[in-house]
Amino acid sequence: MREPTFLILTALAAGPQHGYGIMTDVAQISGGRVRLRAGTLYAALNRLVVEDLVEVDREEIVDTRLRRYYRLTPHGTQRLAAEVDRMRRHTAVAARRLAVLGGTA
């Protein structure tokens, strides 16, 4: 799973969000390192909707503009959890080995 995808799913794990909310949330989660723009975000959202990881939650009119909220599907939640699990196992191994390395250095 690529990093922007992972960050979008993480952002949506907090609850339904709209496009701009996802963008700010991703910037915050990654500490300002990953800055999603509208084109990339919506291409990713389209793909996630097709793969049934994300779905539309509701629509609102705010300040005369349409705002559409997205949320994770159950399948999306599962995928995110599986990915977190995988990364956690990998980082645990890496951390252990680094600790050993740090010990002998």
Place this chain on the structure above:
Amino acid sequence: MDDRFRVSDADRDSVTASLRDHFAAGRLAAEDLDGRLAAALNAKTVGDLRRVLAGLPQTAPAVRQASPSPPQDGPLERGYRRLLACYPLWYRQAHEEEMLAVLMTGAPQAKRRPGIAEAADLLWGALRIRCQPSAARGAEPAWRDALAILSVIVPLIMVVSVAVNETHILLPGLPGPGWRFAHGFLPWALKGLAAPLAMGALVPLALRMRRLATLASTGLLILLVSLVSSQQSLFPVGHIILLPAVGLQTAALAASQGPRRGLKILMWKHAALVVTATLLVCTRVILPDPVARLIVLAGIGAAMALTSPLGRWLVLLLAIPAYPLFFFGMLPFSPGVGWGWDLDFLPSPAALTVACYLPPAALAVLAAVAARRASSRCGEPLDATGA
């Protein structure tokens, strides 16, 4: 409206106003009013306000939503709309307003036009969305399916046509136009088969690893272009057809789901038509006269185009590598369609290829612009190929 959402002062005001109305109507006692007023003024969420009005004949307070008024349409918004016009129509109908809202929210007040990075990002997004299967339609667009079929068929065509032509070299006793080579036939025949066989080998590779096959196809294309540019006529089959054919195969592997999908939807009538067309047209054995070949090909093409949007896309895409055959076949001095560039005054084959594609490319661009203008005037999407 979700109960967890926070409410504004305006919402609290409207609820306190309706509480006073209910008191005036006699539905609330004075102590009740005080209690509910205090609760309303301290309410933080929609749920809180809903509980304040519990038991009273009124719907739950909704966050006041401004009715959509016509957009302000400043220069920045116009700029964004122009960029968003590159997105496919079905996507724009669902998402344009939403994307515009996000873009305008993120733009600082003084911004007058979209930045370069932003524009590039939007165009890139449009390209990616065009290549993705669409969620809204539930079926593959016809052009993607056509490309998937072509990723199987184009190598097949090249192998068949080159093999038949090479057989003609190896067995010069066959009737038909003679060949211009005086060299030994077998090495030339094998060299001629090299590129088409490489194309054919990519098909089973693409069944397993499509991305690797796409890279290999791109590499083959670059290799062929560099060979052709250095003026060596290594391949008896015209570079003219080979280059567009490899280019088409590369595009087909990159933008579609590849031979796996192509083989699934390949209809045998399409395959039979295409192979027949190849044998009749590319080999010059059965029909030596170029005009007759053109007529036959046009007939087969029309038959395929009439069947379905998929057939139309197949004809359109196959016309790309087939076109130079006729362009050069029709020329009065007929340089032998690349069977050997032994004429010194001709420019390099690469330049010739580009030159021969310029007229139809220009026509295609003009037609697309005219179609866009016409559709925007009628207010309806014009999509002759049904994609």
